[in-house]
Each structure stands twice: as structure tokens, then as C-alpha cells.
Amino acid sequence: GVPPVSSAKSIFGHTLGAAGALDAIISVMALERGFLPPTVGSGEEPEISGWDFVPKQGRAIEGLERVLSTNSGFAGNNAALLFRRWDDSTREEAGSWAGDRRHYGFHGCGESVVGG
Numbered sequence: 001g002v003p004p005v006s007s008a009k010s011i012f013g014h015t016l017g018a019a020g021a022l023d024a025i026i027s028v029m030a031l032e033r034g035f036l037p038p039t040v041g042s043g044e045e046p047e048i049s050g051w052d053f054v055p056k057q058g059r060a061i062e063g064l065e066r067v068l069s070t071n072s073g074f075a076g077n078n079a080a081l082l083f084r085r086w087d088d089s090t091r092e093e094a095g096s097w098a099g100d101r102r103h104y105g106f107h108g109c110g111e112s113v114v115g116g
Helices: 018-031
Strands: 002-009 066-072 078-084 104-108
Touching: 018 066, 018 078
Parallel strands: 002 104, 066 104
Antiparallel strands: 066 078
8 A cells, every 4th residue: 555644744833953853753653653643734635646645633554664754954954764663573674674665654844745
């Protein structure tokens, strides 16, 4: 399936330099709880083929293992952090996940979130 996409910037507003840290905390909490926050204030769900947006209400994601946090700043300062759930069994699989998109969730506080 298509990875779900959400953004918390609409909840917290523009936090300037704190946006990346806030987004990292939200991303780790999403992994711990298996729950992506909503994109609030977005009106109706966008009609973009091939995207799975999380509008208005958060969503439980069974088997959520990775969250990609993207942030866009002023003057072209950009960052992307990929967080992964880690447990003892993960140690054996480290490095083998790159081609598996089944358990991804995308989340960002920046102006745009792009996942693929």
C-alpha cells in the first residue's frame, strides 16, 4: 500500500528553529504509539492520486516501523530524518529494510511532505 502522510505544522504553527526538534519528538512518539497525528485545518482531503493523507483525525497504523521526518527552512535549509523502531530482533535485520516500503509512515512540520 501507499504510506500515509501527515503534518503537525498546522497544529503548532511556525515554530522557526524549534520545528525540527518538535517534529523529531512527534515522529518518535508516532513510532512508540503506532499512531500518526492528523493534518488539521486542511479542509477536505486532497484529491491527489497515489497519496494517503491523514486529515482532520489521527490514525492508528498497525506495524508502523519507520517514520520519515522532513523539514524545510529558510534559505534552503532542509533536513530529512528516518526513524526506525528498534528492538533486539532488529539488530539482525539492520541494513536490510531499504527496499521494503510496507511499514512506512511519513510525517513533517515543513511546508511540504514528500514520500515515495
